[in-house]
Amino acid sequence: MTMEQGKPVIEAKGEIMHSADTFEWFAEEGKRAYGQVIPHGQPGRRHLTVKHPVGVVAAISPWNFPLAIFLGQVSAALAAGNTVIAKPAEQTCLVGYRAVQLAHEAGIPTDVLQFLPGTGAVVGSALTADERIGGVCFTGSTGTAKLINRTLANRDGAIIPLIAETGGQNAMVVDSTSQPEQVVNDVVSS
Numbered sequence: 001m002t003m004e005q006g007k008p009v010i011e012a013k014g015e016i017m018h019s020a021d022t023f024e025w026f027a028e029e030g031k032r033a034y035g036q037v038i039p040h041g042q043p044g045r046r047h048l049t050v051k052h053p054v055g056v057v058a059a060i061s062p063w064n065f066p067l068a069i070f071l072g073q074v075s076a077a078l079a080a081g082n083t084v085i086a087k088p089a090e091q092t093c094l095v096g097y098r099a100v101q102l103a104h105e106a107g108i109p110t111d112v113l114q115f116l117p118g119t120g121a122v123v124g125s126a127l128t129a130d131e132r133i134g135g136v137c138f139t140g141s142t143g144t145a146k147l148i149n150r151t152l153a154n155r156d157g158a159i160i161p162l163i164a165e166t167g168g169q170n171a172m173v174v175d176s177t178s179q180p181e182q183v184v185n186d187v188v189s190s
Contacts, residue, residue, distance in 0.1 A: 019071045019099075026072075030079030053081035054161055055134030058127045060120070060148075062139045066092035069165075071099055073137040074113065082135065085114045087124060089140075093117040120144065128152060135161040142166040 007015070059073035070088050077084045088096030100115040116123060120140075128136055128151045138148055145164040152160040174183050 015068045019067045023075045026075035026079040057082045057135040059086045060138045063089035063091040066095040087116045137163045139165040
């Protein structure tokens with residue numbers, strides 16, 4: 001991670017620890033009985049909701065947290081009973097590749113978790129348009145999430161779930177009144 005993305009070692013270690021915790025948490029969550037009882041408008045009647053796997057989930061993750069978000073999406077989809085095609089950001093595909101290798105070594109079958117590297121424009125577009133995809137987890141730009149949403153909406157059949165986390169970029173304004181040493185510290189921290 002430090003070689004491919006340039007993340008400082010201390011941050012890479014933290015991301016690895018967070019990823020392990022997330023994977024473990026979803027593994028435990030997957031053992032819980034899913035469903036919720038909802039009171040009905042009439043006395044004595046209730047509705048039971050039952051959650052079902054959606055099939056094959058495309059997990060499309062960003063470059064900035066190449067392991068934590070990547071494995072968070074993968075572990076959540078697996079815990080819900082789905083199979084996963086994991087597509088990391090093209091800038092950090094080696095991190096994703098190694099994570100999937102380790103997942104396979106830990107016992108996750110290769111036909112349950114697949115790795116698919118490539119650009120978002122080519123591979124991501126083909127993946128989200130594929131009729132065999134039953135759900136999409138995406139972290140990235142708002143514009144790309146809207147494009148994925150439109151792609152899924154244009155498909156025939158059932159509504160395809162899209163879980164998207166977007167818009168995480170903030171601007172930093174620096175002008176001639178800024179103290180250069182403070183700007184450097186703030187940029188490095190961000």
